Amino acid sequence: MPVIEVKNLSKIFGKNVKDSLKMLDQGKKKDEILDKTGDTVGVNRASFEVEAGEVFVIMGLSGSGKSTLIRLINRLIEPTEGSVMVDGEDLAQMDKDNLRRVRREKLSMVFQNFGLFPFRTILENAEYGLEVQGMDKSERAEKAKKALDLVGLGSYIDQYPRQLSGGMQQRVGLARALANDPEVLLMDEAFSALDPLIRKDMQDELLDLQQTMKKTIIFITHDLDEALRIGDRIALMKDGSIVQIGTPEDILTNPANDYVERFVEDVDRSKVLTAEHIMVRPETINIEKHGPRVALERMGEEALSSIYVVDSNRQLKGYVTADDASEARKKEIKDLKEILKTDVPKVKRDTPMQEIIAIVYNTPVPIAVVDDGKLVGIIIRGSVLAAIAGEGEVNTDV
Amino acid sequence: MFDFIPEIPLSDWVDELVDWIVETFAFIFNPLKNEFGDFIEWVAEMLGAIPPIIIMVIVVIGAFFITGKRFGLAAFALVGLLLIQNQDLWTEMMSTFTLVLISSLLSVMVGVPVGILMSKSKVAEQIILPILDFMQTMPAFVYLIPAVAFFSIGMVPGIFASLIFATPPTVRFTNLGIRQVSQELKEAAEAFGSTGAQKLFKLELPMAKGTIMAGINQTVMLALSMVVIASMIGAPGLGNPVVSALQRSQAGAGFVAGISIVILAIIMDRFTQNIYKKEE
Numbered sequence: 001m002p003v004i005e006v007k008n009l010s011k012i013f014g015k016n017v018k019d020s021l022k023m024l025d026q027g028k029k030k031d032e033i034l035d036k037t038g039d040t041v042g043v044n045r046a047s048f049e050v051e052a053g054e055v056f057v058i059m060g061l062s063g064s065g066k067s068t069l070i071r072l073i074n075r076l077i078e079p080t081e082g083s084v085m086v087d088g089e090d091l092a093q094m095d096k097d098n099l100r101r102v103r104r105e106k107l108s109m110v111f112q113n114f115g116l117f118p119f120r121t122i123l124e125n126a127e128y129g130l131e132v133q134g135m136d137k138s139e140r141a142e143k144a145k146k147a148l149d150l151v152g153l154g155s156y157i158d159q160y161p162r163q164l165s166g167g168m169q170q171r172v173g174l175a176r177a178l179a180n181d182p183e184v185l186l187m188d189e190a191f192s193a194l195d196p197l198i199r200k201d202m203q204d205e206l207l208d209l210q211q212t213m214k215k216t217i218i219f220i221t222h223d224l225d226e227a228l229r230i231g232d233r234i235a236l237m238k239d240g241s242i243v244q245i246g247t248p249e250d251i252l253t254n255p256a257n258d259y260v261e262r263f264v265e266d267v268d269r270s271k272v273l274t275a276e277h278i279m280v281r282p283e284t285i286n287i288e289k290h291g292p293r294v295a296l297e298r299m300g301e302e303a304l305s306s307i308y309v310v311d312s313n314r315q316l317k318g319y320v321t322a323d324d325a326s327e328a329r330k331k332e333i334k335d336l337k338e339i340l341k342t343d344v345p346k347v348k349r350d351t352p353m354q355e356i357i358a359i360v361y362n363t364p365v366p367i368a369v370v371d372d373g374k375l376v377g378i379i380i381r382g383s384v385l386a387a388i389a390g391e392g393e394v395n396t397d398v
Numbered sequence: 399m400f401d402f403i404p405e406i407p408l409s410d411w412v413d414e415l416v417d418w419i420v421e422t423f424a425f426i427f428n429p430l431k432n433e434f435g436d437f438i439e440w441v442a443e444m445l446g447a448i449p450p451i452i453i454m455v456i457v458v459i460g461a462f463f464i465t466g467k468r469f470g471l472a473a474f475a476l477v478g479l480l481l482i483q484n485q486d487l488w489t490e491m492m493s494t495f496t497l498v499l500i501s502s503l504l505s506v507m508v509g510v511p512v513g514i515l516m517s518k519s520k521v522a523e524q525i526i527l528p529i530l531d532f533m534q535t536m537p538a539f540v541y542l543i544p545a546v547a548f549f550s551i552g553m554v555p556g557i558f559a560s561l562i563f564a565t566p567p568t569v570r571f572t573n574l575g576i577r578q579v580s581q582e583l584k585e586a587a588e589a590f591g592s593t594g595a596q597k598l599f600k601l602e603l604p605m606a607k608g609t610i611m612a613g614i615n616q617t618v619m620l621a622l623s624m625v626v627i628a629s630m631i632g633a634p635g636l637g638n639p640v641v642s643a644l645q646r647s648q649a650g651a652g653f654v655a656g657i658s659i660v661i662l663a664i665i666m667d668r669f670t671q672n673i674y675k676k677e678e
Contacts, residue, residue, distance in 0.1 A: 076585050104591035115586035119604050129590040132600070180590070 001088075002049035003183060003216045004073065009046045009082035009092075011068050011240075014039025017080055030239045042068035044240040045082070052183075053214040059227040060237030066220045069237070070188050073218065074107045075099055086184070104133050108177035112189035114169045116161040122148065122172050123157035129180040140179075147179040148172070150209065167198040174206075178213070187219045191226065203230050224264065228252070228272045236260055248272055275356060276349040278387045279369045279377025284308045287317050287336050292328040295320050295336065306365045308375055309340060316375040318342040319365055346370050347379070353387065360384050416544050423548075431549045438553045442496040442634075450488050454479045457665065464672045471668050478661035487636065487658045494635035494662060497553060497625040501560035502618045509565045509617065510610065513572025514598065523573065530566040538563050538624055542631050556628030564620035571613025575606025611674025618670050622663055636662070 012020045016037040023033045030041045043065045050056040060066045071077040073084055075091055084091040086106055091099065108129065109115075116125050123141065124131075126148050130140035148154050151171040161169050170190060177185055191199045207230060210217065221227050227234050228248040235245045236256075244256035252272055255261035283302050285295050287309050299307050299322045306321045317340060324339040333339065345363040347356060349371055356379060359367055366378040420427070457479060461471040482491050516523045541562050545555035579602050587597040603610075629637025636659050643652035 071585075074589055076588055100591045100593065103589060107589070109586070109589040111582050111586055113580075113582055115582045117583065117586075117601060117604075128587075128600075132590055132592045132596050176590075186589075 001052075003052045003087060004050040004218070005083075005085040006049070006073065007047050007083045007085070009069070009072055009084060010044055010080045011042035011065075011072055011077060012039050012080045013042055021081065041065075041240045042077075043072060046237075046242050048235055048242065048245055050184075050216055050218060052216050055210060055217045055219060055230055055232045057219045057221060057227040057231030057234045058237060059221050059224060059231075059234055061222055063239075064237040065240035066222075066237050067188060068240075070109075070186050070218060070220050074103055074109060074186060104129065104180065106183045107186060108180050108182040108184070109186040109188065110170070110173045110177050110190040112193055114161070114166075114173045114193075116169055116172055116176075118161055120160075121157065122153065122159050122161070122164070125161065125172055126157075126175045126179050128176055143181075144175070144179045147175040150178060151175045151205070165198075166194050167202060170194060170202065171205075182215070184216045184218065187217060189220050189222065192221065192223065199226070206230060236263065249277070253277065273353045273387055274349065275347045275351045275353070275367075275369045275379060276377070278353065278356070278383045279379050280383055282308050282366075282368075282375060282378040284310045284314075284375065285320075285336070287311050287340070291334050291336055292320070292325045292339065296322065296325045296329060299325070308344075308366075308368060308378065309336060310375050314374045316344065316346075316368055316370055316373060318344055321365075344368050349376065353384065357384060357388075416547050419544075420547050427548045431552075431554050435549075435552060435554045438496065438500055438557070441500065442493055442553075445496055446489060446492045450479070450483050454483075460669070461665070464669060466672075471665075471672075475665050478665065482658045482661060485654050485658065487639065487655065490634070490636045490638060490655075491658060491662055493633075494622070494625055494637070494659070495666075497556055497560070497628070497633060497635060498618060498621045498666065501557045501564060501621045501625065502614070504557065504561050505565040505617045505621065506568055506614055508561070509568030509613070510572050512565075513569045513610075513613075514576065516569065516573040517576035517602075526569070530569060533562055534566045538627055539630075541624075542628065546631050551632035553633050555631055556625055556633030559628055559631075560621045560624035563624045564617045567616035567620065568610070568613045571616075572606065572610050575609030575613075576602045578609065579605045608674050611670070615667065615670040615674065618666055619663065622659070622666065626659055 010021070010024070012024075014020065014037065016039050020033050020037045020039040020041065023036065024041065024044055028036075030044070033039055033041055046069055048056070058066045058069060068077060072079045073091070075084070075094075079092045082092065086102060089098075089102065091102060094102065117128070120128070123144055126144035127140045130143055135143075145154065145157065148157060151174050153168060153171050153175065156164065156168070161172065164172070170193075173190070191202045194202060203226060206217075219227075219230060228251075231248055233245060233247055234251050235242045236251065236259075237243065238259055244251060244260050246254070246256075249272070251260065252264050255264055283298055283304060285298055285307055288311055295307055295309075299305070304322070306319050308319045309317045311317055319341055320336060320339050321341070324341075328339045345359050345365065345367045347359065347367055347369055349369060351369075356367060360379065360381050366380045368375055369377040369379060454476065458472045458476050461475045462469065465471045482488055512526065516526050538559070541559035542555065545559045549555040549558060583601060583605070584597065587601045592600065625633060625635060626637035626640065629635060629641050636655055639655035640652055640659075643649070643655060
C-alpha cells in the first residue's frame with residue numbers, strides 16, 4: 001500500500017477559482033486561464049503514489065509548480081481540489097487538530113534555505129519538532145542528539161546556526177526533520193542552496209542514510225542530475241502539470257514528449273546510463289563449431305577487425321583478430337584456441353557509462369558486456385559517443 | 399465664497415461627545431483617577447525615597463555594563479545626575495521618570511498585543527494604521543484637553559495623554575517585526591505542527607524582539623516629551639519649572655530645567671537602545 005497517494009490535486013491562486021477549474025476541465029492552458037480569469041494555476045490535477053521507502057523526486061524548472069505541490073502535501077498551502085492520502089487519511093479534508101497531529105507524527109520537512117531559527121542553538125533547533133509536541137526536556141534532548149549524531153553534528157550542539165557552514169546547517173535541518181522519526185520526509189530543494197561539491201556530498205549522505213532509515217522521501221529539485229542521482233522514481237513537472245513519471249532510465253530513454261526530451265537533452269548521460277543501455281548485439285563465432293576460416297568470413301561480412309568467441313552456452317571465451325585469423329589460415333591452423341586472445345575488456349550490465357568511457361579509449365576491441373560469464377552485448381566507441389550526445393541510439397528494450 | 403454651506407458645528411459635536419463620554423464612563427474614570435492616581439503617587443514616593451546617591455550608583459554601574467563595559471555613558475550619567483542634583487531638580491526629575499516609566503509600561507502592554515493583532519490580520523492592519531497616523535499627527539497638546547475632562551488635573555491625565563501619543567511606535571514596530579519574519583521560518587514552524595501560540599512565542603516574538611525594542615525606545619522618548627508637556631495640566635516633574643520659567647520669562651531657569659530633561663532623555667534613550675542592541 002502506498003504511504004502517500006495524491007489524487008487530482010490542484011491549486012489555483014486567485015479569485016475566480018470556479019471558472020478556472022472549468023477551463024482546466026476544458027483542457028485550457030495555464031496562460032489562457034491567466035488571461036481570462038487572472039488566476040494562476042499552481043498545480044493542475046497532479047496524481048501519483050509514493051511507496052514506503054521510496055525516494056520520489058518531483059522535478060521541474062522554476063514556476064513549474066513543484067514547490068506548490070510539496071506544500072500541498074503537508075497543507076502549508078490549501079489545496080483547491082483533490083486529495084492527499086497519508087496512510088489512508090485524507091489531509092485535504094482534515095480539521096486543524098488532526099492536521100497538526102499528522103504534521104507532528106508523520107511528515108517532516110527540510111527547507112531550501114534550511115529554515116533554522118537563528119536564536120536557537122543547534123540542539124534547540126533539532127528539538128523543535130519534539131518541543132511543540134510537549135515532550136519533556138531530557139527526552140527530546142536525547143532524541144535530538146541522536147538525530148544530530150546521525151548527520152555527524154553531535155559535537156556542535158551548543159553552537160548557533162550562523163556559526164556553521166551551509167552544508168552543516170542543512171544537516172541540522174535534516175536532523176530536525178529526523179528527530180521526529182516521521183514516516184515521510186518532504187525535502188524542498190534541500191540541497192539547491194549549497195555549492196556543487198557540498199551538494200554532491202549531501203546527496204551521497206542522504207542515500208547512505210536512506211539505506212538504513214528506509215524513509216519515504218519526496219524530494220523537490222530543479223536539477224536533473226540530482227533527480228537522476230537520488231530518485232527511485234521521478235515526476236517531471238511543467239506549468240503545474242506532471243508530464244511524466246518514471247524511473248530515471250525511463251525518463252532518459254523514453255521521454256514522454258518533446259518537453260521531456262528537450263529537458264533531458266543536456267543531462268550528463270554518462271552518470272545515468274549503464275552498459276546495458278548502450279550495448280549492441282555482438283557478432284560471435286562458436287569455438288566448438290567454427291575455425292579461423294569462418295571467423296574471417298564473418299569479419300569480412302561485417303567489416304570488423306576482430307570478433308568475439310563464445311561456446312555453445314554463449315560463455316565468453318575471448319576474441320580473435322582478423323590479422324591473426326588470416327595468418328592462421330595461411331598456416332592451415334584449424335583450431336581457434338591457438339589464436340584466441342583472452343585479454344578481453346569486460347564490464348557488467350550495470351557498469352555506469354562514466355567507467356566505460358575510461359575503458360573504451362584504451363582498448364583496440366569492443367568492450368564485452370558479460371552477465372554470469374555470458375556475453376550479452378558489446379560496446380563500441382561509436383555507441384558511447386552517440387549516447388553521450390543523446391542521439392537516441394540507446395538500447396531501450398532492455 | 400461658500401457661504402451657502404452653513405458652518406458644520408464640528409467642535410460642538412466633539413464637545414458633546416466628550417461630555418457624553420465623561421458622564422457615561424464616570425464609573426470607570428473616577429476609580430481610575432483615584433485608585434490609579436494613588437498607585438502612581440505611591441510608586442513616585444517609593445522611588446523618591448531612595449537616596450540620590452544610591453540611584454546614581456545604580457545608573458552609573460548599569461550604564462557601564464549595558465554599553466559593553468565602556469565608560470562613556472557611565473561618565474555622562476554621573477556628571478549629568480550630579481548636575482541635576484546640584485540644581486535642586488532631583489525630585490522633579492524622579493517624578494518625570496516615574497511618569498515616563500509607568501506610561502511607557504502601559505504603552506508596551508497595550509501596544510505589543512495590538513501590534514500582534516495587526517500582524518495577524520490584514521483587516522485589523524487596515525483599520526488600525528490610519529488610527530495610528532491620526533494619534534501621532536494630532537498635536538500632542540490637544541490630548542490634554544479631554545484628558546482633563548476625564549481625569550481632571552494631575553498625574554493620571556498626563557499618563558492618559560502620553561499613552562495615546564506614545565503607543566503608536568510600539569504597535570507599528572511590533573507589527574513590522576512579526577511581518578518581517580521570513581516566510582520559510584514561518585513555514586518551518588507550521589510544518590512541524592506548531593499551534594498559533596507556539597509559532598508566536600517560539601518563533602515570531604523572539605525574531606521580532608530587536609525591532610520591537612526599537613519601537614519601545616521610541617515610545618519611551620515620546621512618553622518623555624509628553625510628560626513634560628503634561629506639566630501644563632498639573633503633572634509634576636521637570637516640565638513645571640519650564641512652564642513657570644516661560645510664564646515669568648526666566649531664560650536661565652528655563653535652560654536649567656531644559657538641560658535636565660535632555661540629560662534624562664539621553665540616559666533613558668541609551669539604556670533602551672543598548673538593551674535591544676545587546677540582544678542582536
